[in-house]
Amino acid sequence: MNKLLVAEVLFLIFFATIVFKASNVVSLECYVCSNQTGNTEKCLNTIKTCDPGQDACQTEIRWGSMPYFSEGAQKQYYVSKKCSTKHICQKTRSHYMRYCTHIWYEDWNCFECCQGDRCNYYVISAGNKSFSYQQILYLLVILFLSKTIL
Template sequence: MNSMKIIACTILFASIISSCAALECYVCSNQTENTEKCLNTIKTCEQGEDVCLTEIRWGSQPYFTQGALKQYYVSKRCSTKKLCTTIRRKYMPYCTHIWYEDWLCSECCQGDRCNYYVISGSERLSYYLWYVSAVITLLVYPILSL
């Protein structure tokens, strides 16, 4: 009986400690790729910062000029969910991924070091996957019910 109490207390203590631990995000600013600093620099977020924000920009520096070399610029940081959502809404009209135009996209994620990879457009992908699974279910269900 005592061993059960010790196990229960240990689990409770571990869950309290993990819920109090601050979020960790990868951080970098205007790096030309998602390498080196963007994958090696980790910051413990401030209180209230509950998501990791990633911004990816395609364009030329400092201003667009005809024929200028275009490349990716990656920035990562801690953020509040409210600010991250506001930034996402602001950038969505410019998140075109058209190679000959300058564009800018952002992503928000929750969880320690969740912004390791730069995944642009994942929210749209989840809607697409949901749609595909619904269509497959509608097509397969009549066959399975025979």
């Protein structure tokens, strides 16, 4: 019985080692591009296997003029995507989200973070939205409640 217990423990250690190594071998894949004029071509066709430790995909969408944002210059979208860590991506996002205004006559900058293979295919922040999703949800709840009360 003692030999059976030792064999089971050795098997569990062997199995855990293989699972651990396999999880380290499989890396995250993200779409990558830099300062493309929209979420097209290179931003949808270039995929990178991220470095070990990079567990998030980062997307940046900017509205403005290049090479430097300048008042009065013709404005357009610029999309950049890359591999990142969740911590760095969220820190960058929280720093820059105050500049994510979507006001067409001002320069703005938005970041998105996601986790999962090729999760940054779509650019969620792109577009000139006048209401946030949260505001729309609040309006729908208020509308629903007002109909049920009346």
